[in-house]
Amino acid sequence: MYVEVGVGDGWIESLSRERDEVLARWVERVAGDLRGRLSLPELQRELGEIYTALTTALASGGTDLRAEQFGELRALLADLSGGRARQGFTPRETAGTVFALKEAAAAVLEKRSVGYRDYVRFSEFVDELGLFTFETYVRTRDQVIVEQSNQLLELSTPVIKLWEGVLAVPLVGTLDSARTQLVMESLLEALVSTGSRHAIIDITGVGAVDTQVAQHLLKTVMAAQLMGADCIISGIRPQIAQTVVSLGIEFGEIVTKATLAEALALALRRDGFRFVRRAAGAEIR
Template sequence: MKQNSAAVETLLAQHREQVLAEWQSELAVASGGRASNTDVQGTAQLLEALLAGLRANGRIDDFNDKVWEAGRDLLASLSRSRAAQGSTAADTSRFVLALKKPLFSGLQRMLGNEPAALLSAVWDVSTLIDSMAQFTVTAYQRTREEIIARQQQELLELSTPVIKLWDGVLAVPMIGTLDSGRTQLVMEALLQRIVDTGSTIAIIDITGVPTVDTLVAQHLLKTVTAIRLMGAECIISGIRPQIAQTIVHLGIDLQGVITKATLADALAVAMKRAGFSVSRGKPAATPPAAA
């Protein structure tokens, strides 16, 4: 193992520029053009990290060794960058795998007259490069999961806005399926807005909720309870005939909760309870048409 590491170290130390040029050439062929500036910079940095690890007697068959930490950091950064740019995991790992051919060619030039040593060195180098490629895939997937989770959170926040309809009256139009995470987000946003605006009435509109089951009803009741604990009153609107039948069939108790068929009806009740009176005035006169 030491002999193989020494051979690769010698190759990178004495023929670094040649290996680097061949690696960048492989990347250019794979991309159908010229290697990008990011790839050029990445190849140079990664070769330096590999050489530093070999000089520190890093195990060439174990990329998890502490001496490869700089290399892992570079690959993690590369994977995150490519994931954010929309590249695939295959493209990311291909960047590393393209290093195999230049290293194999260099080792063949050095150990061509020693078949056993050449085979052993090639095997160990192949193992190291494969481990590096697998590391990039794992880092890429972790980054994609983080991006997806962040996007889902942003979508949840956008899909549950807290709207001020009138002085002292807030509304939350719910769209889509309600789950525990989303209910918690709605509850936190609504309670904070109640505090910020001093509102006394909150309308939860479920017109856009496709179905109501026991779990959804429990989430709604928890939100209603939290609103009442804040000293405000809650009205649930959007109770369609199908939803009303489902609630009755499930035996869900909404006693004490004001429910209305439409948001307009809920707003009328909220205005009345808040002490506002709305009357219909005369329609505005239509301005004369221009000559």
């Protein structure tokens, strides 16, 4: 609910005239709540800018936070809530920073004999500021979670060079559609940039293989083959082999190996390398 008020309203005039006292009380209260997690100069600057924007907008009349005159205040509150979300502050701590303005101003408004009705209007306005801050915090936090998830996803699907012309993608965990797409993009880009002829997809760290996982693997292999690469799937453990057979999953002509070492040896043999076991103690030149 928005209550339309004008310049003559007692609480607005009091906030403007008693700026220094209210701001000092506000900073002191928030600093106590945050227990030193933000420096005092930083809090003074941050809350000072918000307080100035708040009183300037209120002086124009009205308390509708959606109005154009509150644009700067909305931007400052969004910066505050976004910064708090990225710094790891809780929603309670973030919204509490705004709600603390009520207590900071209460003594000043009482001293200036601001009536009960005016204080209710002031309280409702601060509630709107707090809710706006909370909503912005939630949106920013969700965005941070998505960004962190994407970063973890990229870290969990590295493309590594095992040998000249041989790349490997060691997969760990669950293979879903989003991750499959990332694996394909990373692998194809690496094949092009390195000119590699062989790609090994190692599923040793994949907990289980079902029909959906198998389809994702086949898509990745087909994409690599379309780029002219020879693709091998390694890490086929006995349990996975039994599951694949029981589900009737067909890998077609795709070569599979039990270990990454066997897959690497096969890729090197296809490139013309020969492996010779030397007698123990024989000199290596």
